[in-house]
Amino acid sequence: MALTNHKFLLAARPVGMPKASDWSYVETPVADPKEGELLVRVLYISLDPAMRGWVNDVRSYTPPVGIGEVMRALGLGIVTVSRNPRFAVGDHVTGVFGVQEYAVTDGRGVTKINAQVVPLPKYLSVLGMTGMTAYFGLLDTGQPKAGETVVVSAAAGAVGAVVGQIAKIKECRVVGIAGGAEKCRYLVEELGFDGAIDYKSEDVKTSLRTHCPNGINVYFDNVGGTILEAALANLARGARIVICGAISQYCNTGPVAGPSNYMSLLVNRASMKGMLVFDYADRYAQAGAEMAGWMAAGKLKSREDIVEGLATFPETLLKLFKGENIGKLMLKVG
Amino acid sequence: MALTNHKFLLAARPVGMPKASDWSYVETPVADPKEGELLVRVLYISLDPAMRGWVNDVRSYTPPVGIGEVMRALGLGIVTVSRNPRFAVGDHVTGVFGVQEYAVTDGRGVTKINAQVVPLPKYLSVLGMTGMTAYFGLLDTGQPKAGETVVVSAAAGAVGAVVGQIAKIKECRVVGIAGGAEKCRYLVEELGFDGAIDYKSEDVKTSLRTHCPNGINVYFDNVGGTILEAALANLARGARIVICGAISQYCNTGPVAGPSNYMSLLVNRASMKGMLVFDYADRYAQAGAEMAGWMAAGKLKSREDIVEGLATFPETLLKLFKGENIGKLMLKVG
Numbered sequence: 214m215a216l217t218n219h220k221f222l223l224a225a226r227p228v229g230m231p232k233a234s235d236w237s238y239v240e241t242p243v244a245d246p247k248e249g250e251l252l253v254r255v256l257y258i259s260l261d262p263a264m265r266g267w268v269n270d271v272r273s274y275t276p277p278v279g280i281g282e283v284m285r286a287l288g289l290g291i292v293t294v295s296r297n298p299r300f301a302v303g304d305h306v307t308g309v310f311g312v313q314e315y316a317v318t319d320g321r322g323v324t325k326i327n328a329q330v331v332p333l334p335k336y337l338s339v340l341g342m343t344g345m346t347a348y349f350g351l352l353d354t355g356q357p358k359a360g361e362t363v364v365v366s367a368a369a370g371a372v373g374a375v376v377g378q379i380a381k382i383k384e385c386r387v388v389g390i391a392g393g394a395e396k397c398r399y400l401v402e403e404l405g406f407d408g409a410i411d412y413k414s415e416d417v418k419t420s421l422r423t424h425c426p427n428g429i430n431v432y433f434d435n436v437g438g439t440i441l442e443a444a445l446a447n448l449a450r451g452a453r454i455v456i457c458g459a460i461s462q463y464c465n466t467g468p469v470a471g472p473s474n475y476m477s478l479l480v481n482r483a484s485m486k487g488m489l490v491f492d493y494a495d496r497y498a499q500a501g502a503e504m505a506g507w508m509a510a511g512k513l514k515s516r517e518d519i520v521e522g523l524a525t526f527p528e529t530l531l532k533l534f535k536g537e538n539i540g541k542l543m544l545k546v547g
Numbered sequence: 548m549a550l551t552n553h554k555f556l557l558a559a560r561p562v563g564m565p566k567a568s569d570w571s572y573v574e575t576p577v578a579d580p581k582e583g584e585l586l587v588r589v590l591y592i593s594l595d596p597a598m599r600g601w602v603n604d605v606r607s608y609t610p611p612v613g614i615g616e617v618m619r620a621l622g623l624g625i626v627t628v629s630r631n632p633r634f635a636v637g638d639h640v641t642g643v644f645g646v647q648e649y650a651v652t653d654g655r656g657v658t659k660i661n662a663q664v665v666p667l668p669k670y671l672s673v674l675g676m677t678g679m680t681a682y683f684g685l686l687d688t689g690q691p692k693a694g695e696t697v698v699v700s701a702a703a704g705a706v707g708a709v710v711g712q713i714a715k716i717k718e719c720r721v722v723g724i725a726g727g728a729e730k731c732r733y734l735v736e737e738l739g740f741d742g743a744i745d746y747k748s749e750d751v752k753t754s755l756r757t758h759c760p761n762g763i764n765v766y767f768d769n770v771g772g773t774i775l776e777a778a779l780a781n782l783a784r785g786a787r788i789v790i791c792g793a794i795s796q797y798c799n800t801g802p803v804a805g806p807s808n809y810m811s812l813l814v815n816r817a818s819m820k821g822m823l824v825f826d827y828a829d830r831y832a833q834a835g836a837e838m839a840g841w842m843a844a845g846k847l848k849s850r851e852d853i854v855e856g857l858a859t860f861p862e863t864l865l866k867l868f869k870g871e872n873i874g875k876l877m878l879k880v881g
Contacts, residue, residue, distance in 0.1 A: 471805030479821030
């Protein structure tokens with residue numbers, strides 16, 4: 214076959230914001246799939262805040278990426294060789310394919326998708342882990358009820374935008390927190406949020422008080438830090454905080470800032486609960502079908518921020534941590 | 548009647564540890580109860596960590612005590628005059644009577660107790676708010692299951708000792724965290740805890756790993772600070788943290804230390820939930836009956852640390868914040 218693969222390996226453990234020298238970009242021959250395996254040509258690579266955690270050498274929900282290993286990433290591709298009866302050449306699939314052009318896999322954790330229903334990138338955004346995180350984090354962990362006030366941070370990001378729209382579908386009042394006027398306008402005018410707070414130009418704690426006069430019932434946190442504290446300062450009785458991420462803290466070189474006003478949980482009989490999307494794998498199909506229905510009905514929109522070129526990975530990834538993306542950030546390969 | 552009342556008023560808002568000058572000790576005539584009211588001679592005054600919060604000028608679950616007002620406190624007394632048909636002279640009652648010898652009340656929030664069943668101080672400890680906090684905080688918020696590992700901080704304190712014993716009754720493994728060898732011995736030898744960690748001589752994070760090799764399923768937090776962080780570092784998947792108090796932080800003059808490793812909630816799909824005993828008022832009677840049964844069966848012990856003399860209030864209160872009490876701290880009046 215004589216195919217050549219390009220890939221990014223983890224070269225060093227990043228300290229703070231990942232640097233170009235934390236990665237090595239290498240060219241290797243593509244291995245032949247063995248019996249039971251398949252070869253996937255990667256078309257899109259999902260870029261996610263969680264990737265920053267995967268390169269830290271700490272015990273977490275998944276082992277860290279080793280030095281010299283292909284950087285872990287979700288992706289979408291097409292099967293080009295199959296020695297696995299579950300897959301045929303030409304199938305479109307999603308899975309953990311890594312930051313590379315070709316992946317050989319035994320098919321575990323690989324899902325076939327229907328390329329006719331929605332554009333391919335949607336399977337990495339609203340119909341992928343991102344959308345599933347929003348769906349289960351909000352509905353299962355957050356338990357919003359009609360008429361309640363839902364606040365979401367990183368609201369113009371991939372997860373946040375879906376959280377807010379599902380909360381609207383569930384007849385909640387929705388306020389998003391995002392950075393900059395353009396993102397805030399997008400939330401209110403395009404996605405139908407009831408309000409948006411620009412954390413770059415407003416005092417979030419004060420603005421939350423204005424936007425949520427009866428307090429926050431569900432706060433979906435993607436960012437941590439001072440915005441989590443601002444939400445804790447504005448909880449309604451019995452509020453639920455969904456801990457989905459803490460992107461403001463991922464590139465800290467010092468210790469993570471814990472929420473100094475966490476005793477608001479006691480005052481308000483509130484809860485703060487962590488969630489991981491992988492726990493809901495047996496319900497992805499049902500959630501995907503429901504969200505596809507909402508998309509078809511025009512109730513759920515998604516935007517993708519697609520950057521061309523595998524080689525741009527080191528700089529493109531940083532858009533997440535600089536808050537430069539609107540919607541789901543991904544790489545288009547080849 | 549010409550009765551004289553002695554009482555402690557809040558003179559200034561304490562900064563850090565309350566000082567003697569934050570209180571004024573005054574003598575006033577006892578007011579005559581009006582129609583519908585009753586006069587209670589206070590016998591015991593409950594001293595609780597929550598009192599430190601009640602004197603801060605911040606929005607909380609209850610309005611702060613005003614400057615010049617009688618210091619708020621739970622107490623137990625005997626009715627000496629009644630112009631309220633629900634109460635008769637000679638009734639023993641509990642209620643929010645304040646740090647004083649006599650209280651005039653309209654009877655709201657006042658509960659008659661049966662002085663024949665257990666010694667009076669038990670009605671301010673295991674059968675009072677303290678015991679109710681332990682009962683509902685552990686069983687309703689913590690939801691322990693037989694075989695799980697329950698960890699409680701301030702374990703030799705009034706709430707913690709009851710939490711641990713109820714967890715044992717529910718067939719959990721119980722580890723207490725307390726300060727000093729005497730308290731740790733008390734937990735294991737007298738109360739039947741499976742283990743105890745002396746935070747004054749041990750590294751709590753390391754000791755928790757030893758005592759809880761499969762992680763903590765329920766952590767009942769009375770202290771906050773570094774001990775909360777040590778518990779967060781040792782959670783089992785799906786753990787529940789009950790936020791009942793944060794006594795290590797109440798007398799801080801700087802900001803409260805939030806738990807810097809709160810993202811352990813995400814890694815472990817764990818929750819942290821605040822509770823306030825007052826929400827369970829309609830179930831106190833049922834809980835009290837169940838706990839009285841456990842006491843009669845020898846399964847639930849309680850110890851009271853009773854200091855004589857209303858006038859000692861300013862120094863006695865500090866025992867809580869210095870960790871000097873074992874069991875329920877209270878004043879005996881007169």
